[in-house]
Every structure is written in C-alpha cells, then in structure tokens.
Amino acid sequence: MIEVDNLTKLYGSLVALRQVSFRVDQGEIVGFLGPNGAGKTTALRILTCFMPPTSGTARVAGLDCQQHSLEVRGKIGYLPENVPLYLDMTTRRFLSFAAAAKGVSRSRSGQEIERVMEVCTITSVAERLIGHLSKGYRQRIGIAQALLNDPAILILDEPTIGLDPSQIVEIRSLIKQLGAERTIILSSHIIPEVSQICQRILIINNGQIVATDTPANLTAQLQRNLQVYLEVEGPRAEVVQKLEAVTGVLEVKPTDGESSYLIETSRGEDLRPELARTVVESGWQLRALTLQDMSLEEIFMQLVTDEEAGKEQK
Amino acid sequence: MKGIYVVYRKELYRFFASPIFYVVAFIFLALVGYFFYSSVAYYSLLSFQAGRTPFLSEQLNLTDMVLEPFFGSISVVLLLMVPLITMRLFAEEKKTGTVEFLFTYPISDRGTVLGKFTAGVSVLALLLAATLPAMFLLEAFTNPPWPTIMGGYLGLLLTCSAFVSLGLFASSLTQNQIIAAALAFGALLLLWIIGWAETLVGPTLGSFLKYLSLLTHFDNFARGILDSRDVFFYLLFTLFFLFSTLRILESRHWRG
Numbered sequence: 230m231i232e233v234d235n236l237t238k239l240y241g242s243l244v245a246l247r248q249v250s251f252r253v254d255q256g257e258i259v260g261f262l263g264p265n266g267a268g269k270t271t272a273l274r275i276l277t278c279f280m281p282p283t284s285g286t287a288r289v290a291g292l293d294c295q296q297h298s299l300e301v302r303g304k305i306g307y308l309p310e311n312v313p314l315y316l317d318m319t320t321r322r323f324l325s326f327a328a329a330a331k332g333v334s335r336s337r338s339g340q341e342i343e344r345v346m347e348v349c350t351i352t353s354v355a356e357r358l359i360g361h362l363s364k365g366y367r368q369r370i371g372i373a374q375a376l377l378n379d380p381a382i383l384i385l386d387e388p389t390i391g392l393d394p395s396q397i398v399e400i401r402s403l404i405k406q407l408g409a410e411r412t413i414i415l416s417s418h419i420i421p422e423v424s425q426i427c428q429r430i431l432i433i434n435n436g437q438i439v440a441t442d443t444p445a446n447l448t449a450q451l452q453r454n455l456q457v458y459l460e461v462e463g464p465r466a467e468v469v470q471k472l473e474a475v476t477g478v479l480e481v482k483p484t485d486g487e488s489s490y491l492i493e494t495s496r497g498e499d500l501r502p503e504l505a506r507t508v509v510e511s512g513w514q515l516r517a518l519t520l521q522d523m524s525l526e527e528i529f530m531q532l533v534t535d536e537e538a539g540k541e542q543k
Numbered sequence: 544m545k546g547i548y549v550v551y552r553k554e555l556y557r558f559f560a561s562p563i564f565y566v567v568a569f570i571f572l573a574l575v576g577y578f579f580y581s582s583v584a585y586y587s588l589l590s591f592q593a594g595r596t597p598f599l600s601e602q603l604n605l606t607d608m609v610l611e612p613f614f615g616s617i618s619v620v621l622l623l624m625v626p627l628i629t630m631r632l633f634a635e636e637k638k639t640g641t642v643e644f645l646f647t648y649p650i651s652d653r654g655t656v657l658g659k660f661t662a663g664v665s666v667l668a669l670l671l672a673a674t675l676p677a678m679f680l681l682e683a684f685t686n687p688p689w690p691t692i693m694g695g696y697l698g699l700l701l702t703c704s705a706f707v708s709l710g711l712f713a714s715s716l717t718q719n720q721i722i723a724a725a726l727a728f729g730a731l732l733l734l735w736i737i738g739w740a741e742t743l744v745g746p747t748l749g750s751f752l753k754y755l756s757l758l759t760h761f762d763n764f765a766r767g768i769l770d771s772r773d774v775f776f777y778l779l780f781t782l783f784f785l786f787s788t789l790r791i792l793e794s795r796h797w798r799g
Contacts, residue, residue, distance in 0.1 A: 313640030
C-alpha cells in the first residue's frame, strides 16, 4: 500500500531523513516511534505530499507522491502535528469545507459530516467556534476531518498528544477500530501507546530507521539477556565472586543500593533456583529475587542510545 | 483548477467572520462618503456662483468636478485598505499551520490561489457596490453621465484585482501578516506614483515608468475614457502577480 525507498530529506545542511526505506501493507497499523526531532513528522509530511523528499521515492497505492500528488492526496486522511485549525470557523463549517475539498458530493456531505462527528463524539460542539473549544475537542475535530470521505489510508501525526487520560483511551480504541479496514500510520513518542495499538513498529532515530518489527518480536529480539534483581546481605566482593561462579551467569553488577545486585544471565534459562541456593549455602540473608523483563521503553532507549554511542565512536 | 470554489467559499466565510473586514469597510465607506460630500458641496457652491457668470458655468461639469475626484479618492483609499484585506490570505495560514490542509487536500495550488484571489476581489467589489448609493443620490439632483460612472467603476474593479493580486503575492512570501501588509502597501504605492519620475529620467525610461504606473492607467478610467490598453495593462498586472504567487507556492517543491 505504501512503499518508501531511500528517502532522504535535507533542510539546508540539516539531515532530517537519510536513506529511509519501508513498506506498509494494506490493513496494517504501523507506529512510528522516535524521540522528538527524529524525522517522524518529516517522513509523514512527505507521504502526504505536503513536501517533497530531497531524494528517493514515496509511493502510495502504486502512485508516486510527487507525480500523482492530487490522486495520492485523495486517498489519504491526514492529521497534521499540533492540529492546526481555522479558529474562526464552527466545527460543522470547517468539516463542510474539508468535505468539499476532499470531493464529497454536496448531497452526501451533510450525512458524511454527521457520521464523522458521531465517530469522534463531537456532535455536541457542531455549532461552536473551534477557537472556543478545548484541546481535546480540537484534536478530535482534526481526526474527524481526516476521516471524511472514508480514506483508505490514515496518517496521524501524534494523535493523542494533549489529551487527558480518558480521551487518550477513547482515541486509541477509535484508532484500533478504524484500523480494522484501513491502513494506518501513526507517529508517537509514547511507547505504551504504540505497543498497544500497532501491529508493527518502526523505530526511527536521527533520520534513520533503527528497528522494525512487531512489538512482541522487538521485545524478544532485544532481550538477548535476562536480568535478575537480587538483594542479599553479605560482604559485597565475596557475593559478587560467588555469584559469578554460578554457571550461566554472565555478569554481576552491584547497584546503588546497599545490598542489591543486577545479574545478567544468558537467555532461555531461569537461574533463580541456582542463585537462591548459592546465597543460602553461603549463609547470607536473601531479601529479594526477581526476574526483570525488559520493557519496550528500555529497548527503545537501548536502540536510541546505542545509535548515538555508535556515532560518537565514529 | 480543482478547488477554486471550495477555497473561495471558505475565504469568503472567513472574511465575514473576521473583524478586519468590518473595520476596513467602515473606514473605507466613511472616507469615501466624506470625499463625495466635499466634492459635491464644492460643486454646488461653484454652480451657485457660476449662475451669475456664464463664462464660469461653461467650465463646470459633473465629470471633472465630482466624478473624477470621487473615483480618484476611492482608488487612493483602496491603496491603503487592500493590503489590510489581503495580508491574511496566505501569511496567516502559514503561521497557524492550516496551510498543511490546503496542501494535503486534493485541491490544486492553482485552485487555492484563484480561490483566494476571487474571494478578495469579491469582498472589495462588495465595498465598491456599497458606494453606489452616492451615484443614485446624484441622479436625484442632476443628470449624471452613467456611461462615465460605469467606466469609473470598471476601472475601480480592475484596480482592485490588480491590488489584490499583488497583496496575495506579498502574503505568500511571509508568515507575518504585518510584513505582508507593509510589503503590499510599499509596492502598491511605488507602482502608483512611479510615473512621477518621468521628468527626471530620460524619455525612453520615462515613458516606460509612466506606462508601469498604476495611476496613469487609472486616470483614464476616472475621466470616463475606456481604453483597451488600460484594461489590458490591469489584466496583465493581475496575471503576472497571480502567476508569481503560484510560483512561490510551488517553490516548496524544490526549496530545501
């Protein structure tokens, strides 16, 4: 559905994207994850034909974004970052402009506007000026305009930013529901959000895609090692020495706490019984022993920082 | 051309939703009303005196004494007001980011430019129409030369379209509305009076400057002279700036 090849975008001498390639299939919900300034918005803006790439191609439904701009734009519903809106228009008036611009026929327009307002639960503010509405409503008006004319592809740039928690839950479930029959790309820097909604994640940093997979695979792939958290009362040096002698233990790292340690073990084995036995046999007091799962946050941090460390070395 | 009507309707709605239009309309009509009143009052005073001197009464006519100054003053007021009407058109959308909608909806750049242009011209045409009662007032007291009046209004309409196209161009250059207005006002004023330099430069450049001047071409209309060269000049002027605006919008495709 969406094919991006070797996309590079320069702003003057600043590289926003470098040689980015990815595919999105029909019906997929894909999340763009990355720190601020990573190039998420730039990539989305190129896909929506708002700006051209410096080099490389972006194709939507087989059509090049630059050569067939109008056709491509007709297939996409887009929620821009920060949701710019005409503050002096009423919700209904703005949506009717958007519907007309998207080529919804006049006879169908009224019905279509009612439909998207209902989906986004903004029917109650239909006659209010957008400038008088709260951020949550504006965000939903932005999503409503993207849904007009039922586009096959939805591109949402930070769809839940600035919403309160209950609205976030609402919008997330709305996106999931919409994703049943549409292709959706959304960007975010909120990791749980992306891992909940998306079937696939593209992690982007410094203009490059550093990882792409399902949330589950990404977690599995990066959890090369298991970490065990251990609290034990005993002489530090001796504890470290004894624990490192246990087969399967890769490293024992004393942490900041008085008597706590992080133990890296090779994947696939649960070494907790061994560790417990060693501690008890040595006559020390075992306070805590837990297996630590690496969260997506940590994976993200690891990817992003690995990348940066790699660059510094160069 | 897709989208002209959509953008036109949106712009028209936003003109009437914004206080700028009403303030500009109020000032415009107040000034025009004052100019009309003073030239008519002066004309009637002179006519009164001329009743005793037949020689003077031959010199008096409505076109020279009322219509020409009336159209002339309207054109100067327009020069001041049009930049205020047009400054918003692109600058505001760029500033607030709504331009992202215009560029990602399936409407062409040409449609956007023409939609905004026609909306601006329509609003000004409405202002001009609001000055028509003055002409009907003349009808009540005398026999105004209607063809001259129609020529004058045609000239004003063409002036408006030229001004709006330049204002639109200025607005497409910047995100800042004040800068857009200042640019448009400066350029219009310069083009209005550029003919004055005629005597200072050589005859070739002089006649070129005179041709370039908006004032030269407007004077004919104000006197009721309809010359196809003047019409052509205004149309060319308008087309040139609409084309330039389009190029500026399209420059986002190649600028870094």
